[in-house]
Amino acid sequence: EVQLVESGGDLVQPGGSLRLSCAASGFTFSNYKMNWVRQAPGKGLEWVSTILSSGDGTYYGDSVKGRFIISRDNPKNTLFLQMNSLRAEDTAVYYCAKARDGYLSFDYWGQGTLVTVSS
Amino acid sequence: DIQMTQSPSTLSASVGDRVTITCRASQSISSWLAWYQQKPGKVPKFLIYKASSLESGVPSRFSGSGSGTEFTLTISSLQPDDFASYYCQQYKSYPLTFGGGTKVEIK
Numbered sequence: 537e538v539q540l541v542e543s544g545g546d547l548v549q550p551g552g553s554l555r556l557s558c559a560a561s562g563f564t565f566s567n568y569k570m571n572w573v574r575q576a577p578g579k580g581l582e583w584v585s586t587i588l589s590s591g592d593g594t595y596y597g598d599s600v601k602g603r604f605i606i607s608r609d610n611p612k613n614t615l616f617l618q619m620n621s622l623r624a625e626d627t628a629v630y631y632c633a634k635a636r637d638g639y640l641s642f643d644y645w646g647q648g649t650l651v652t653v654s655s
Numbered sequence: 656d657i658q659m660t661q662s663p664s665t666l667s668a669s670v671g672d673r674v675t676i677t678c679r680a681s682q683s684i685s686s687w688l689a690w691y692q693q694k695p696g697k698v699p700k701f702l703i704y705k706a707s708s709l710e711s712g713v714p715s716r717f718s719g720s721g722s723g724t725e726f727t728l729t730i731s732s733l734q735p736d737d738f739a740s741y742y743c744q745q746y747k748s749y750p751l752t753f754g755g756g757t758k759v760e761i762k
Contacts, residue, residue: 580753581699583744641704643704644701646698
């Protein structure tokens with residue numbers, strides 16, 4: 537059974553940093569692209585970032601480019617999101633999502649972790 | 656960037672109704688479209704990929720169609736479990752983008 541378990545969400549002040557983790561199990565992690573998707577309170581879904589299976593390619597949404605860094609540790613089956621220079625508009629539930637096969641629809645999602653940026 | 660526009664934003668329907676949600680892309684995305692269902696406070700659920708392929712385990716009352724710039728999600732006979740929000744997503748190119756969502760409410 538595929539499981540994705542996020543952690544690391546917290547209350548942080550504007551300008552601060554946070555690192556999210558996503559522990560994966562139930563599939564061969566190193567074979568799949570992995571993603572972060574977020575949802576602000578009461579709002580829709582927003583793609584944040586994608587990392588290729590080997591980790592040698594990363595992609596970001598315009599709203600986080602230059603501030604967030606996606607990475608992965610394949611031997612430890614773990615996905616990360618380093619979030620820097622946080623802003624109030626980054627407040628959201630952050631989901632880790634597995635890409636289906638070689639494409640970028642998201643077939644499995646974690647339960648999400650809440651990041652709140654506020655003074 | 657490819658913009659995804661869903662309509663309507665809210666839909667009121669009754670159990671047993673046939674429901675259709677539309678998703679339009681600002682440029683052609685071929686069939687690189689997915690649909691998700693999300694209930695309040697819950698994780699999004701993957702329904703359909705490549706515009707019309709039903710994910711394993713998803714009830715057959717759900718179907719998707721379209722290609723290019725216009726797509727539809729149809730629920731053939733609405734069930735109580737189907738009252739939720741639905742999102743389309745294009746994966747033709749980065750940045751990946753979602754539609755704004757359609758909330759299906761009880762009439």
